[in-house]
Amino acid sequence: MKILLKYIKLLSANKPALIGAALVVCLALIALSAPLLTGYDPAGQSMAEKLLPPSRAHLLGTDELGRDVFSRMIYGSRISLSVGLAAVAISTLIGIFVGAVAGYFGGWADQFFMRLVDIVLSVPALFFILMLVVFLGPSIFNVMVIIGLTTWTDLARLVRAEVLSLKSREYVLAARASGASHARIIIRHILPNAMAPVFVSVTFGVAGAILIESGLSFLGLGVQPPDPSWGNILTSGKDYIETAWWLTAFPGMAIFATIISYNLLGEGLRDILDPRLSGSKERG
Amino acid sequence: MARYILKRLLLSIPILFGISLITFAVIHITPGGPTVLQSQMNAKMSPDSIAKLKTLYDLDKPLPVQYLKWLSRLARLDFGDSFNDNRPVTEKILERLPATLQLNLLSLLLLFLIAVPLGVYSAAKQNSVFDRLFTSISFIGFSVPSFWLALLLMLFFGVWLQWLPISGMASVNSSSMPPVLQVYDRIQHLILPLFVSVFGSIAGFSRYMRSGMLEVIRQDYIRTARAKGLPEREVLLNHALRNALLPVITIVGLSIPGLISGGFIFETIFAWPGMGRLAYESAMSFDYPVIMGVVIAGALLTLLGNLLADIAYAFADPRIRY
Numbered sequence: 101m102k103i104l105l106k107y108i109k110l111l112s113a114n115k116p117a118l119i120g121a122a123l124v125v126c127l128a129l130i131a132l133s134a135p136l137l138t139g140y141d142p143a144g145q146s147m148a149e150k151l152l153p154p155s156r157a158h159l160l161g162t163d164e165l166g167r168d169v170f171s172r173m174i175y176g177s178r179i180s181l182s183v184g185l186a187a188v189a190i191s192t193l194i195g196i197f198v199g200a201v202a203g204y205f206g207g208w209a210d211q212f213f214m215r216l217v218d219i220v221l222s223v224p225a226l227f228f229i230l231m232l233v234v235f236l237g238p239s240i241f242n243v244m245v246i247i248g249l250t251t252w253t254d255l256a257r258l259v260r261a262e263v264l265s266l267k268s269r270e271y272v273l274a275a276r277a278s279g280a281s282h283a284r285i286i287i288r289h290i291l292p293n294a295m296a297p298v299f300v301s302v303t304f305g306v307a308g309a310i311l312i313e314s315g316l317s318f319l320g321l322g323v324q325p326p327d328p329s330w331g332n333i334l335t336s337g338k339d340y341i342e343t344a345w346w347l348t349a350f351p352g353m354a355i356f357a358t359i360i361s362y363n364l365l366g367e368g369l370r371d372i373l374d375p376r377l378s379g380s381k382e383r384g
Numbered sequence: 385m386a387r388y389i390l391k392r393l394l395l396s397i398p399i400l401f402g403i404s405l406i407t408f409a410v411i412h413i414t415p416g417g418p419t420v421l422q423s424q425m426n427a428k429m430s431p432d433s434i435a436k437l438k439t440l441y442d443l444d445k446p447l448p449v450q451y452l453k454w455l456s457r458l459a460r461l462d463f464g465d466s467f468n469d470n471r472p473v474t475e476k477i478l479e480r481l482p483a484t485l486q487l488n489l490l491s492l493l494l495l496f497l498i499a500v501p502l503g504v505y506s507a508a509k510q511n512s513v514f515d516r517l518f519t520s521i522s523f524i525g526f527s528v529p530s531f532w533l534a535l536l537l538m539l540f541f542g543v544w545l546q547w548l549p550i551s552g553m554a555s556v557n558s559s560s561m562p563p564v565l566q567v568y569d570r571i572q573h574l575i576l577p578l579f580v581s582v583f584g585s586i587a588g589f590s591r592y593m594r595s596g597m598l599e600v601i602r603q604d605y606i607r608t609a610r611a612k613g614l615p616e617r618e619v620l621l622n623h624a625l626r627n628a629l630l631p632v633i634t635i636v637g638l639s640i641p642g643l644i645s646g647g648f649i650f651e652t653i654f655a656w657p658g659m660g661r662l663a664y665e666s667a668m669s670f671d672y673p674v675i676m677g678v679v680i681a682g683a684l685l686t687l688l689g690n691l692l693a694d695i696a697y698a699f700a701d702p703r704i705r706y
């Protein structure tokens with residue numbers, strides 16, 4: 101009985117993480133089972149049914165080309181989530197690499213990479229992204245890469261700080277004394293112990309990347325129609341703001357719900373994994 | 385102090401070089417050279433603008449020469465002429481700067497006026513109902529996409545209630561209004577963009593303020609102040625707040641790039657004629673020189689903001705030795 105109480109107590113202490121995790125899993129399931137959830141083709145136009153308010157036939161209404169908004173949102177979740185995850189994968193790899201090399205080797209490597217971080221941070225991020233989108237052209241793939249290439253700096257600093265504090269621990273010195281290579285020491289001995297801030301940062305990072313992707317798509321600089329994305333449905337929302345509120349309300353809610361789920365999970369993870377970090381907050 | 389400022393200025397030189405290198409590299413991602421493929425995929429890139437780019441950025445010269453030329457242009461703040469209307473990019477940016485500064489300075493001021501008391505109060509009453517409510521609301525505020533918030537506000541106040549104009553800086557007929565009405569008109573146009581801009585940062589900022597206060601409150605000198613019988617109000621406002629405000633200077637400095645470039649989304653939504661809107665317009669029309677100009681101007685403003693923040697910090701905190 102006592103153990104059960106303790107268990108419940110622990111669980112409720114991490115309520116945000118639990119709720120966040122549940123929502124994140126739900127969203128992933130929705131994205132994966134898209135064709136099962138809707139009978140409409142997300143790109144299927146029907147001019148006779150354009151700009152219809154929500155009804156039984158079209159749960160969330162239709163857009164200016166008569167496409168079913170519900171089905172576009174369900175399919176859009178695939179694109180938004182995959183852009184978010186891929187972008188974060190890229191930025192995490194860069195962040196870990198830069199942070200580990202700078203922290204472990206110190207000296208000129210540290211100088212070089214940390215000045216690089218300063219430089220990237222001094223260019224306002226959204227302008228940087230905008231510039232790259234214009235020069236490379238907007239596409240799902242480019243948007244993933246560009247977001248990944250511009251959002252690794254915070255993680256690099258976090259990993260560097262962790263590595264700095266770990267690299268003179270006895271077990272690392274022992275590994276070095278027994279002849280392990282630098283790469284092996286970093287990968288096998290240091291990084292596994294530096295993962296806590298990485299998990300937290302990845303979770304917040306997905307929220308941030310989805311926010312940037314939807315913002316870009318909203319402005320016509322991200323995912324290009326006819327591919328559905330929550331952001332580009334909102335573009336129609338803005339164009340038809342005087343007549344079709346459902347084009348603004350629902351896709352925005354989807355973005356909001358996704359971001360809040362990942363932020364909840366991130367917040368909870370941070371409390372569990374790394375109590376030192378609580379209080380500081382990363383901007384999405 | 386003069387030495388500190390000089391040292392700080394010298395430190396930004398490598399960063400300026402870095403920015404010039406990165407922007408130079410970006411130019412070379414697309415036009416001409418080994419990356420022609422990219423520009424062919426980019427359907428909106430016309431042969432005409434490729435030719436213009438070649439002359440503008442001296443793409444027919446050897447790479448080191450190109451870079452030196454690029455560097456000397458940057459040093460003179462010469463970004464060439466806009467592809468759209470052939471006006472100097474610098475002129476176009478300077479013309480948009482006041483609108484952006486107006487919005488950003490006002491929103492920083494409001495942010496400060498709202499977030500500081502919120503953070504202080506909720507730290508003073510830690511774990512109270514207010515504190516919990518504040519923490520959850522700021523968490524939600526933190527997760528609302530600003531462009532969606534902007535659209536919702538336009539929908540509520542502009543379309544349904546018709547209380548506020550939904551775009552621009554002034555009404556079309558504002559020049560024929562009496563001065564008082566002109567000011568009123570301007571304020572009406574400011575409300576929504578300002579709200580969105582402040583709302584996005586308030587959550588993070590006041591949370592930061594709260595944790596700063598919580599940290600300071602546990603210091604020995606606060607216990608001393610309480611022990612000698614000062615009223616709680618005085619302890620909080622005179623002894624704690626002053627120290628908790630110090631890191632805020634840094635945060636303001638760090639939030640400058642976000643404020644400048646974040647404007648690009650809601651300036652576009654509200655048709656606010658600032659730098660962000662200029663960036664968007666030039667992106668949509670593939671006006672490369674203007675985009676480069678905006679990016680570099682944004683970076684310069686950021687460096688300047690950080691520099692001012694560091695100097696202000698050194699002034700505010702006598703413990704800083706340089």
